Amino acid sequence: MSIFSFLFKEQNLPDEIQIMDREEYKDAISKGKVQLVDVRTKGEFMSGHIKGAKNIDFFQGTAFESAFSKMKKDAPLYIYCQSGNRSQKAARKLVSMGFTKVYDLRGGYRSWCY
Template sequence: MADLTQQDWISQLTADKNAVILDVRTPEEVALGIIPNALHIDIYKGQGFIDEVKQLDTSKNYYVYCKVGGRSGQACSVMNQLGFKNTYNLIGGFTAWRGEVASI
């Protein structure tokens, strides 16, 4: 896992052809907006989160975010334990995000 600033996260993500954006916030938080093309899996689902993550392709690079960066850091750690090699946590999370936002 690597913690990346928004600038580093965006520049690395833009150049990454094997990238998946993962939003681990609650449905209520996602209703306020989501980074375009993000996959949503709520980390608060507990075992449900683990079950859904296990279905993802471990060969992809995952750019993970939550509201401020704490839960996404936890999600990256869990994913690493499950065999994901490249996970990147967005420092400051969606709260600090200044890029494009999509609505659901």
């Protein structure tokens, strides 16, 4: 992987995945009941999270898949992690599981200051 492709990896995302800036993400999740998931570990989640988020740890393999299999695949899904890297990997996995609209928080929880 070249440094250029590493720096611009967001451009290679499937159409089903959209990276949103903090303000846009905040507006989107504040418009009623949404599927909002924190894909960090339980410890990270317990140290602080976005209000209303459900914790589904990306590193839990089959438990991760099982938890998401109970969610609506055709409804928008908002995810985030600590920095944005893990949630991009999670987003790709979720698209492969059939999710059609996955929204990821650019910069992750680290960029969240509300």
